[in-house]
Amino acid sequence: IALQGFELRVLHLPLVSPFTTSFGTETVREVIVVRALTDDGDGWGEIVTGAAPLYSSEYTQSAWDVATRFLTPALLERGTLAPEDVAGVLRPFIGHRMVKAGLELAVLDAALRAEGRPLGEYLGAVRDRVPSGVSVGIQSDPAAFVDAVGGYLDEGYVRIKIKIKPGRDIAETAAVRAAFGGIPLQVDANSAYTLADVETLAELDAFDLLLIEQPLQEDDIVDHATLARHLRTPVCLDESIVSAKAAADALALGATSVINVKAGRVGGYLEAVAIHDLCRDAGVPVWCGGMLETGIGRAANAALAALPGFTLPGDVSASSRFYTRDIVTEPAVLEDGHVRVPTGPGLGVEIDQAALDDVTVERVLVRR
Numbered sequence: 001i002a003l004q005g006f007e008l009r010v011l012h013l014p015l016v017s018p019f020t021t022s023f024g025t026e027t028v029r030e031v032i033v034v035r036a037l038t039d040d041g042d043g044w045g046e047i048v049t050g051a052a053p054l055y056s057s058e059y060t061q062s063a064w065d066v067a068t069r070f071l072t073p074a075l076l077e078r079g080t081l082a083p084e085d086v087a088g089v090l091r092p093f094i095g096h097r098m099v100k101a102g103l104e105l106a107v108l109d110a111a112l113r114a115e116g117r118p119l120g121e122y123l124g125a126v127r128d129r130v131p132s133g134v135s136v137g138i139q140s141d142p143a144a145f146v147d148a149v150g151g152y153l154d155e156g157y158v159r160i161k162i163k164i165k166p167g168r169d170i171a172e173t174a175a176v177r178a179a180f181g182g183i184p185l186q187v188d189a190n191s192a193y194t195l196a197d198v199e200t201l202a203e204l205d206a207f208d209l210l211l212i213e214q215p216l217q218e219d220d221i222v223d224h225a226t227l228a229r230h231l232r233t234p235v236c237l238d239e240s241i242v243s244a245k246a247a248a249d250a251l252a253l254g255a256t257s258v259i260n261v262k263a264g265r266v267g268g269y270l271e272a273v274a275i276h277d278l279c280r281d282a283g284v285p286v287w288c289g290g291m292l293e294t295g296i297g298r299a300a301n302a303a304l305a306a307l308p309g310f311t312l313p314g315d316v317s318a319s320s321r322f323y324t325r326d327i328v329t330e331p332a333v334l335e336d337g338h339v340r341v342p343t344g345p346g347l348g349v350e351i352d353q354a355a356l357d358d359v360t361v362e363r364v365l366v367r368r
């Protein structure tokens with residue numbers, strides 16, 4: 001595809017309710033949207049960084065800086081390239097995987113739209129809809145957790161994930177388990193514990209959880225392996241899995257027995273497919289994580305989650321779980337507990353230009 005430029009925008013999308021994790025509370029989703037301008041039309045991508053480096057080291061201004069000063073110039077320098085070339089062109093630049101993922105997606109979308117080919121088909125999707133799980137932020141107390149979870153179950157979500165942190169874990173999980181019986185339930189600690197918490201974490205074994213997500217820090221691969229030997233609950237890494245190599249290493253060490261696949265965290269949807277492939281070959285279940293995506297990333301996540309190795313429901317929820325007004329004309333909806341995989345060319349969603357303009361707080365155009 002022949003590149004003419006990249007337009008980047010910082011968006012501020014108000015959340016329908018505050019979202020609290022072990023690392024903080026968000027009321028507005030700050031995110032970056034990418035438009036690749038090409039000779040064959042536009043393509044869209046999303047850089048899933050947040051306002052502060054709390055989930056990982058990446059954040060809005062680091063993403064903006066590296067994208068405008070290094071990554072988009074390197075791609076534009078090449079002029080013409082295939083989506084499969086993007087990761088290689090960007091490889092000399094260390095890290096900044098969320099930025100690389102957003103740029104790659106924009107190029108991929110442009111190329112697939114030009115070909116009239118859906119992203120799902122290109123990635124290897126084998127389903128036309130995916131089961132939808134929901135990630136429930138930390139609530140004020142266990143009773144509030146029960147209320148929140150009950151609401152999502154009423155909407156039809158087929159799997160619940162609750163966020164936990166030290167001191168806000170056992171009673172919360174117990175309350176949700178007691179209120180709703182044998183629902184598919186898992187917890188996400190977002191790196192909030194250390195190996196010193198092994199006894200607390202082992203108490204979670206009583207609740208028959210599908211998995212515990214990222215209990216320890218990103219770098220704690222060996223500690224996760226040690227922890228996993230002390231738990232009956234399967235350990236599932238999120239933050240730690242930054243590449244297919246990291247996934248293979250974590251599996252080899254016994255640090256994880258399930259993997260949360262997020263394209264942003266691993267540098268793109270193609271690297272995400274590589275993780276899917278290696279896990280499938282190893283018989284390791286994977287599921288599609290989320291980063292409060294707009295309709296752009298949400299469409300791509302639905303396509304990814306439709307690959308055959310995604311055997312557990314992902315955090316691919318309806319747009320309305322986070323937003324009252326999305327930036328695409330047909331936001332993802334929940335139908336019988338599932339989200340449809342778009343079938344149109346590329347992402348298969350169209351941008352709502354007025355909605356996009358309304359939430360844009362910063363804009364730049366990088367041209368050849």
Ligand code: OSB
Pocket residue numbers: 055134135188190238289290291292293315316317
């Ligand atoms: O750890 O999975 C996570 C949101 C932001 C950052 C990290 C995480 C999350 C979620 C929400 O859990 C997933 C979603 O529904 O998009």
Ligand code: MG
Pocket residue numbers: 188190213214238239260289
């Ligand atoms: Mg997580």
